[in-house]
Amino acid sequence: MRNIKILLADDHAIVMEGLKEVLGADEEITVVGTVMNGEEVLRFVRGNHVDIVVLDINMPVMDGITCARHLKKEHPDVKIIVLTMYAQRSFVDEILKIGIDGCLLKNNTGKELIDAVLRVMGGGQYYDRIAAFNSDEEEVAQYxxxxxxxxxxxxxxxxxxxxxxxxxxxxxxxxxxxxxxxxxxxxxxxxxxxxxxxxxxxxxx
Incomplete structure (x- = not known):
């Protein structure tokens, strides 16, 4: 049985605990660390084996987008799944350019997160919900x-x-x-x- 090593990055402790609980329900997955900003992500990955980083976009010190850019340059084998509260198509275009492997809305991080992890580890991408993401006009009106x-x-x-x-x-x-x-x-x-x-x-x- 494979052991998928995941690093969680989110600056909200309650969210972090929820993610750990979800991922801990799958016996193939091990959460090897939790950090609260992008700089801590980079330090952790430089010193530890990580298969996937589950990365919140809005974090202090270094945000998720900047962190993802650095990760893809320094550690191209590490997979990245980003979490966002904002369903914006323009945002998806940006993270696709960076080469991020998956994107989930924060309110869809139950079984869907497990599905995303397994697909990404299999060499695929996880962008299942993007068809429902808002256009730029809807984005401005709503958020x-x-x-x-x-x-x-x-x-x-x-x-x-x-x-x-x-x-x-x-x-x-x-x-x-x-x-x-x-x-x-x-x-x-x-x-x-x-x-x-x-x-x-x-x-x-």
Whole structure:
């Protein structure tokens, strides 16, 4: 019987415990570690054997997208399944370009997560739900902020400047300033501090 070694990455302890419980129900799977941000993921994988990283997108210090980029460059054999709260087709396009092996919505992490792990370990991909993901127009109406804008505002909350955010996300200063302007407009606030407070109050970070 094979033993699939999985690293879990999520900055919410309750979510982490739920994922461990789900994965622990399958005797082929072993959760070899739990971490709370992307930098901890990279450190763990550098020192331990991991088959799959189950990766939350919105994490402090280093977000899931940035972490996934580094993982695919440094450890191309490690499989990545990302978890997101936001069903956005534009987001799926981005993670497909990176080469991420699977994507699940956070509210579908029961048996579906086991199915995704087994398929990815078999050399396949798991994007079963993307047909139901929202278009960009629906995304703005329902969630207001895109996944990329949430990445930007999380880094804003950490006190980073536009130039520092651009460096972390491998984007230009101009692109980050445009994101910041769009964030303020979408949330109908006047400055970055108000935008961060809005997102914290509405549990978006």
């Amino acid at each position: 207001k902020l895109s996944e990329r804008e949430l990445e930007v505002i999380r880094l804003m909350a950490e006190g980073l400047t536009s130039s520092e955010i651009a460096g972390k996300l491998f984007l230009s200063d101009h692109t980050i300033k445009t994101h910041r302007k769009n964030i303020l407009k979408k949330l109908n606030v006047h400055n970055s501090s108000q935008a961060v407070q809005y997102c914290l109050k509405n549990d978006l970070l």
